[in-house]
Amino acid sequence: MQKLPDKNGHFDGFGGKFVPETLMSALTELEKSYLSAKKDKDFQAKLKELLSSYAGRPTPLYYAERLTKKLGGAKIYLKREDLCHTGAHKINNTLGQVLLAKRMGKPRVIAETGAGQHGVATATASAMMGLKCEVYMGTEDIERQRLNVFRMELLGAKVIPVESGSRTLKDAINEALRDWVTNVANTHCVIGSVVGPHPYPMIVRDFQSVIGKETMRQILKMEGDLPDYLVACVGGGSNAMGLFAPFYNEKLVRFIGVEAGGEGISTGKHAASLVAGEKGVLHGSLSYILQDKNGQISVTHSVSAGLDYPGVGPEHSFYKDMKRAEYVTITDKEALKGFCVLAETEGIIPALESAHAIAYTVKLAPKLSQDEIIVVNLSGRGDKDVETVAKILKEGT
Amino acid sequence: MSLKNVFARKKSVFIPYITCGDPSLEKTEELITTIESAGADIIELGVPFSDPIADGPIIQAAYNRALKQEVSLERVIKIVEKQRKKVKIPIILLSYYNPIYKYGIERFVSSAKDIGISAVVIPDLPPEEAREIMVHSEKKDFSIIFFLAPTSTDKRIKFIGSQPAPFIYYVSITGITGVRDSLSSHLKERLQRIKALCKKPVAVGFGISNPSQAEEVAKIADGVIVGSAIVDIIGKNLSNPTKPVFDLVSSIASCVHRVKCSTKVRLK
Numbered sequence: 027m028q029k030l031p032d033k034n035g036h037f038d039g040f041g042g043k044f045v046p047e048t049l050m051s052a053l054t055e056l057e058k059s060y061l062s063a064k065k066d067k068d069f070q071a072k073l074k075e076l077l078s079s080y081a082g083r084p085t086p087l088y089y090a091e092r093l094t095k096k097l098g099g100a101k102i103y104l105k106r107e108d109l110c111h112t113g114a115h116k117i118n119n120t121l122g123q124v125l126l127a128k129r130m131g132k133p134r135v136i137a138e139t140g141a142g143q144h145g146v147a148t149a150t151a152s153a154m155m156g157l158k159c160e161v162y163m164g165t166e167d168i169e170r171q172r173l174n175v176f177r178m179e180l181l182g183a184k185v186i187p188v189e190s191g192s193r194t195l196k197d198a199i200n201e202a203l204r205d206w207v208t209n210v211a212n213t214h215c216v217i218g219s220v221v222g223p224h225p226y227p228m229i230v231r232d233f234q235s236v237i238g239k240e241t242m243r244q245i246l247k248m249e250g251d252l253p254d255y256l257v258a259c260v261g262g263g264s265n266a267m268g269l270f271a272p273f274y275n276e277k278l279v280r281f282i283g284v285e286a287g288g289e290g291i292s293t294g295k296h297a298a299s300l301v302a303g304e305k306g307v308l309h310g311s312l313s314y315i316l317q318d319k320n321g322q323i324s325v326t327h328s329v330s331a332g333l334d335y336p337g338v339g340p341e342h343s344f345y346k347d348m349k350r351a352e353y354v355t356i357t358d359k360e361a362l363k364g365f366c367v368l369a370e371t372e373g374i375i376p377a378l379e380s381a382h383a384i385a386y387t388v389k390l391a392p393k394l395s396q397d398e399i400i401v402v403n404l405s406g407r408g409d410k411d412v413e414t415v416a417k418i419l420k421e422g423t
Numbered sequence: 424m425s426l427k428n429v430f431a432r433k434k435s436v437f438i439p440y441i442t443c444g445d446p447s448l449e450k451t452e453e454l455i456t457t458i459e460s461a462g463a464d465i466i467e468l469g470v471p472f473s474d475p476i477a478d479g480p481i482i483q484a485a486y487n488r489a490l491k492q493e494v495s496l497e498r499v500i501k502i503v504e505k506q507r508k509k510v511k512i513p514i515i516l517l518s519y520y521n522p523i524y525k526y527g528i529e530r531f532v533s534s535a536k537d538i539g540i541s542a543v544v545i546p547d548l549p550p551e552e553a554r555e556i557m558v559h560s561e562k563k564d565f566s567i568i569f570f571l572a573p574t575s576t577d578k579r580i581k582f583i584g585s586q587p588a589p590f591i592y593y594v595s596i597t598g599i600t601g602v603r604d605s606l607s608s609h610l611k612e613r614l615q616r617i618k619a620l621c622k623k624p625v626a627v628g629f630g631i632s633n634p635s636q637a638e639e640v641a642k643i644a645d646g647v648i649v650g651s652a653i654v655d656i657i658g659k660n661l662s663n664p665t666k667p668v669f670d671l672v673s674s675i676a677s678c679v680h681r682v683k684c685s686t687k688v689r690l691k
Contacts, residue, residue, distance in 0.1 A: 034551060044520055044547045046477045047570035048597055050579065190483060191473065203476045208598035210574060307521045307547070308474065320495035321525030322473040 030344070035224020035311075038348070041340035043223040045203075045310045052210045057225040059130050064232070069129065076121045077236065080154065081111045083118075085237075087244035087401070092371040100254070100394035102387060104374070104404045105241050107265065114377065114406030115237060115265045116147035120216055122233035124151035127214035134158040134209070137216040138202040140167055140195030140261070141332035141379065142174025143406055144218030149183035159183040162201040164193040167331045173410050192325040195261075195335045199309050219262025220339030223310030227339050234268025241401055242272055249399060255390065257282045258403035259382040260300065260353065261333035263342045265405035270351065271341075280352070283342060284386045286328035287355030297326035299338040300346050300353040308337040314346065329358035329418070330378035330411070360385040365408065365415060377406035378414070426513050426541050426566065426589035429464050430624040435641035437462065437679040438626060439672050440517065440650035442469040442485040444494030446661045448502050454657075454668055459510045461669045462676030466510070467544065467648065468503065470496050470518035477546040479601030481651040484658055496522045496531070504538040513541040515568065520548045523556070532559040542566035542589065550586050561587065573597045573613055577620060584621025590646065593617065594629045602651050603630035611643050638678035647679050 030037045043053055063069040077083040086109065090102045107115035120137075127135050135157050139145030145161040152159035161178055165187045168175050178185050191197035199222075206215040220227045220234070238256075245253055256273060258266035260283040273279045288296030296302065303314040308323055316324040316336040328334040345351035356364070361378060364385030369375045376384055383402050391400060408415075429436055439458050443451050451468075458466050471489035475482065496518060503514060516535065523531045523545065535543060542565065548556070550569055560567055569583045572594040583591060593614065596607050607613075610627070617625055626646030631637055637647045656671050657664040 042552050043549060044552055045549065046546050046572070046594075047549055047579075047583075048477075048572040048574050048594060050549055050551075050572075051574045051576055196474065200474050200476050204479070204599050207477065210597060305524075307524055309476070310547070312524075315521075317521065317525060319525075320493075320497065321522035322490065322495075323521070 031224060031228055037341050037344035040313050040343040041224055041227060041311045043310060044307045044312065045223045046207055048207050049210060053223055053225065055130070059126060060225055060229050063126055063129055069125065073122055073125055077118065081117045081121060082109060083236065084240045085109050087241060087248065089248070090372050093368065094391070096371055097388060097391040099391040099396065100398040100400045101396065102391055103245065103253070103399065103401045105237060105269065105401055107237060107403060107405045108374070108376065108380070108407035112143070112147050112150050113409065114143040114147065115234065115268060116144045116218060117150065118236055118268065119218065119230050119233040119264065120144070120147040120151040123214070123216045123229065124148065124155050124157060127157060127216070128155055130214060132212055132214040134213045135216050136160050136162065136202050136205050136213055137218060138162045138195065138198035139218065140198065140334060141330065141377070142167065142171040142178070142410065143332060145183070145185070146174050146177050146181070148216045148218070149178045149181035152183065153181045160186055162186050162188050162198040162205070164188045164195060164198050166193040167195065170414055171331055171410055194331070196323065203309070219264040220267045220341060221262040221309055221311065221337055227311065227341055230264050231267045231271055231341060234264050235271050237265065237268035237403065238270060238272030241269060245399070245401060251399065252276055252279050253399040253401040254394070255280050255282060255400040257284065257383050257387050257390070257400055259284045259333060259379045259405060260338060260342060261286065261297070261335050261379065262337070263339040265403050267339060267341060269403045274350070281345065281350060282386065283351055283353045284382045285353055285355045286330060286333035286382060287357040288327040290357055291355060295327040296355065297328045297334050297336065298355045299336060300342060301355050311340045313338055313340040313343040329361060329414070330382065332377070332379040333382065354386060356382040356385045362415065362418060364388060374404070375408035375412070376404055377408045378411045380405045381408070424511070424513060426465065429513060430590055430645055435679045435682050436464045436626060436646035437676050438465045438467050438646055438648040439463050439653055440467040440469060440648060441653060441657065442471055442482065442489055443499045443502065444471060444489030444492055445485040445654065445657055446488055446664065447492060448494060448498065450664060452502055452506055453665055455506045456509055457665050457669050458672050459512050461672035462680065463512060463672060465513045465515060467515050467517055468499065470499050470516060470522055472519040472522060475519060477599055479599040479651065481602065481655050481658065482600050485654045496526050500534050500538060503540060507539040514539070515542045515544060516540055517544040517546070520545050528556050529559045532556065532563050532565050536563045536565045542568050544568045544592055546570070550583060568592050570594055571617060573607065573609065580617055580620045584623055588623070590624040590626050591617070592648070593625050593627045593644070595627050596630045598629070600629055600651050602632040602655060606630070606636055606639060610640070614643050634674045634678040637675045638682060641679040641682040649675055
């Protein structure tokens with residue numbers, strides 16, 4: 027495993043703590059608590075127990091035989107994070123962070139959410155551990171992910187609509203950070219991706235690394251070999267980082283992160299921070315971001331709410347610059363095709379986010395030989411998106 | 424006059440804040456001279472930003488009004504250059520880090536210094552991340568002002584107190600900018616702690632909303648910063664903010680300035 031971030035939270039120039047002074051002590055406290063929990067056998071045993079008996083881990087690594095045959099190239103395996111409790115990988119992180127909040131004696135947690143999966147996962151972990159939970163969500167996302175709003179409310183969380191800016195994930199994060207600045211004494215802010223100020227990118231990566239660790243064990247057992255490619259979608263980048271990080275030192279395993287190409291990079295309506303962005307500071311860390319010539323943050327677009335974000339985790343920026351990973355884009359239209367292909371060939375309806383990874387695999391697999399292996403992170407299931415997809419497909423015909 | 428000299432005078436320092444381009448850059452030019460004539464000792468000018476995480480609804484709205492007219496750091500620097508010759512009091516900028524990063528850190532420090540801006544306040548840049556801008560600032564004799572907050576530990580108070588800046592910006596409340604009904608009950612105690620641990624002048628901002636609160640703060644701090652209350656008045660008088668801003672700034676200035684230095688010295 028790599029040794030980064032360094033003690034200041036930097037991934038070779040990316041990352042850091044670009045936050046108001048009010049939060050600096052809280053970040054130090056969080057880092058200390060996390061590092062001590064990491065070494066605490068009881069904490070780790072409790073988390074492991076929750077991940078297995080409550081979240082349903084390990085998730086299967088499934089050989090997608092019909093999809094493989096249809097594409098006629100590399101062997102395709104799906105890491106089934108969609109089978110986690112709540113329907114996405116987000117629960118891996120929220121169980122860890124809510125357990126940490128409890129350990130720090132914070133009775134209240136807040137979260138930001140885009141697609142609503144992180145909000146649902148935070149509300150779930152909070153309900154199970156008896157903490158008060160409030161979730162910030164942009165009104166545009168509330169509209170397109172209504173089902174998840176209702177789920178959060180059923181789980182006893184309060185969903186706070188965010189009207190500012192583009193009314194999506196970026197603005198929900200702003201509002202969550204403002205809440206945290208105000209209520210830092212009794213509140214833990216559960217950031218849902220490998221973004222934000224240090225130590226968040228490290229903590230979320232570590233909690234999500236269970237994905238890659240299981241994958242490594244499973245593929246060695248099934249194939250007696252490591253995969254040639256790991257493919258995952260990247261919004262903030264938590265499911266991708268969770269899959270990639272444990273393979274960091276396996277230099278023959280290639281990492282491909284798939285960003286939201288929206289209506290196409292040339293239209294400007296996309297959310298591809300790594301492919302089309304520049305270095306900048308957003309939400310507490312230095313990373314690739316989408317911004318205008320004056321350093322104002324751009325309004326992004328993606329059919330998938332969970333990828334609709336103008337920043338990305340700093341460790342992905344580091345991977346990009348050192349060429350450890352390759353980042354590509356998939357448009358809305360291609361993602362919809364990926365969505366349908368997986369449903370038809372494998373009987374699995376993926377989240378629109380994960381459909382981006384599927385769509386790229388559809389392009390990649392036929393170019394590879396039959397003895398090569400691709401593992402795709404199927405980060406979430408698509409029930410939440412069925413309404414959106416139905417609407418788009420209807421309009422298209 | 425330098426910031427250091429302003430704080431060395433025997434009265435409390437009053438620092439009003441406005442956002443550049445709110446409601447327009449022309450009005451900002453006018454408001455800068457208005458604010459000086461109303462008795463300000465230093466003026467703080469905000470550069471609008473799309474994602475201001477330390478600001479409440481009043482300043483967010485001002486940023487949005489300015490961004491609608493595409494006000495940028497580049498344009499802010501141009502109007503300050505124009506106004507600099509007309510006003511005698513020091514001008515400081517407030518900007519989130521990304522517009523500065525995008526403009527170019529070295530280029531920013533040198534443009535700001537060349538046109539006579541005394542310092543910059545960056546709400547999302549703690550000293551830990553400021554090494555690059557500090558290197559350029561020290562070369563150019565330009566200042567970066569850092570914050571202290573109610574949550575700052577003794578260790579951080581000493582660390583921030585040791586930075587080369589003419590004063591410290593103390594955030595009076597655990598929270599974001601905005602108008603508040605009352606001052607924090609711990610303010611005096613916290614300021615005494617800061618004074619015991621570092622020798623720098625301390626200006627207090629966030630939540631100071633009216634002349635009487637400003638006067639109370641002036642008794643225990645070296646400077647008083649008022650932002651949201653003034654921005655709120657601008658927001659309510661968009662077509663002609665000059666007179667209401669003059670009235671508010673001059674009433675706060677007279678309350679701040681009537682605090683005698685002898686009272687302050689005793690409290691320290």
